[in-house]
Amino acid sequence: MMNPSKVMESISIKLNQKLIPDQIQRLQQQIEFMLEIDKLKHILRRTILTDRSREENSAEHSWHIAIAVFLFSEYAQDQNIDWYRVIKILLVHDLVEIDAGDTYCYDHQSRKDQAQREQKAAERIFKILPLDQSRSFRELWDEFENRKTPESKYANALDRFQPFLQNYATKGQIWRENNITRRQVKDRMQPMFDGAPLLWNLVELLIDDAVQKKYLAG
């Protein structure tokens, strides 16, 4: 792979002729970021595709929940929110995994230093951007993590809902492989209660159903 930072270097002189000089470094940083985040496509999650052929990666997951924003918007707890911001939050929320990797939500050992690893990743990755964008991307990530705004509550609800549905649709294959229990899934799904209570009702029923069908330990 060509080093992202090298891609633009060779042509920056020529660009001087067509762009405002100040814009060149800025554009260089943006392109470097665009190429850097390509790596999210390599981060495998502990969720499988519905045909069970392989694990899902974090770029695919991010796309899927971004579409879910307007597919399920009527179920968001707060209807008076900035939907565009919700999508931006979700498109950005997993970028730190490029360095920090995906942490399985039921793996208590690796969750111990997850926050630390992800903070460090955020430092490096968002710093590739021009300063103003570095800040605004970082803000989107912090907002998701803090789960305080209505936008981030709905975003977190969708981030939990999509892998849940895929687990259910694949008869709990990953749950079974990891001996996951009803209690664990219920705890994990709690943010749905805040962000999308009607979908939480559905999830509660599906959890009961999953236990009955032995997709999930009781």
Place this chain on the structure above:
Amino acid sequence: MMNPSKVMESISIKLNQKLIPDQIQRLQQQIEFMLEIDKLKHILRRTILTDRSREENSAEHSWHIAIAVFLFSEYAQDQNIDWYRVIKILLVHDLVEIDAGDTYCYDHQSRKDQAQREQKAAERIFKILPLDQSRSFRELWDEFENRKTPESKYANALDRFQPFLQNYATKGQIWRENNITRRQVKDRMQPMFDGAPLLWNLVELLIDDAVQKKYLAG
């Protein structure tokens, strides 16, 4: 894989207790759509990841260009547009490939019946949704295809720009394998001139550079 339409059937009676009855069929259709579109993760494109390890799929591509909407927003020709709509257009624009497959942009043979295949796919896929959403998703797709609104012009520019950058960053591996010429790429990139002229300037320079470096035939 469990048939998406079966997922909800078994629990619809229980859901009656917690949801407005009219909502159940609606929610069923939405969940079915959510599971159906998981298939986009299997649609491989003629673009490779920047580390050249494998081809990119259409879900990853859609995520990447959705982020590009706010990463490169300052270069959009029209600054007074509905950015949320641009993202929705891009998240939806490739869904028809679930049935129609990805059509390589330089493959004249398969481009002949591309429109027909994709129309048929749109019919089936968007019909899974409740009627109002079926219409609004279809509208997003039509808007992208027609390239008439400022939102769709910017969306099309990004849809061309991202694979171009990945081709350039991988030293034109796919271009070389397919004997693609400067003329072909320049024609393909034309929508960038309308949607994001400053990025088009960059692309013109990178095309020249790619020819000089033999990533691309002159």
